Amino acid sequence: MKTWKSYDRLMRGAVGVLVALVLASLLGQATGIGGRPDTIAGPRLSPPGSGWLLGTDNLGRSLLPRLLEGIGTTLLLSSLAVAGTAVISTTLGIVAGYRGGRTAELILRIGDVLYAFPAIVLAVLVAAVLGPGRGTALAAIVLVTVPLMTRMVGVAARAVARREFVTAARISGVPARTIMVRHILPNVAGTIAVQGTYALSVGILVEGGLSFLGYGVQLPDASLGLLIQEGGLYMVGAPWLIVAPGVVLVAAVMAINLVGDSLRDRFEPRETRSLV
Secondary structure (H helix, E strand, C coil): CCCHHHCCHHHHHHHHHHHHHHHHHHHHHHHCCCCCCCCECCCCCCCCCCCCCCCECCCCEEHHHHHHHHHHHHHHHHHHHHHHHHHHHHHHHHHHHHHCHHHHHHHHHHHHHHHCCCHHHHHHHHHHHHCCCHHHHHHHHHHHHHHHHHHHHHHHHHHHHCCHHHHHHHHCCCCHHHHHHHHHHHHHHHHHHHHHHHHHHHHHHHHHHHHHHCCCCCCCCCCHHHHHHHHHCCCCCCCHHHHHHHHHHHHHHHHHHHHHHHHHHHHCHHHCCCCC
16 A cells, blocks of 8 residues: 655645645635625725735725635535546446447547537537536536546556456356446546546636636636636736736646646556656
8 A cells, every 4th residue: 555655745745735725715714714705804906914915806805715715616616527527437438448349439439529629618618508607617627527538537448348357257247337347447446536636627727717707606706717807807906816816726726737647657657757
């Protein structure tokens, strides 16, 4: 079993950043650090100071509690969407990898059609059909992240399905469902974990992009993308409104990608590229 210290320093630092963001959001919303996100705290567009650590927005609300709420909203929506993606992609990928033939061809070709669209374009198309809101953000993230994850899981499942112990199980008359769950699923868990981290980073960017364009989380709620969109309107006069959520968004995406790189190197030792 791998110990925590066996992972590289960047992996541990990235996990620390993500844990810090989650804890900050939870503590902020539980204890009311910096005040309530919907309460007027001072003069509008006030710079960071003792009364409001990150300044105030165009309505005089403290940015700190809104940023903490936005972190929680973005991470929660992205995590829920990627959990759905993992279930859908794992099911389709394993079925495609084990069955092969026309079944695999149909699943992968549908995925290729979806993957041909740029992520933000596909997300906007979903928003145009469903209308703006949290549900739209969830559906868009799932639709954007399912195709690639399904293909990667399918490739890994196909490689496992050709191994001797799976052939032996088939010859022994073990039902296909049992083979897929007991023999193939555990052997593609590493691929699922790696692709899940990448899907999470894409999900955060998609949610941020949709909210920035006005199709995701709606006021008076807050998300990182919505805060960046609001801050962009006052970039010259009040740069702190866009810097704070922008830095957090970049830090979260980078941390998740570093975790994904470390997991990839751990599960694919022949292609290991040390990060330190």
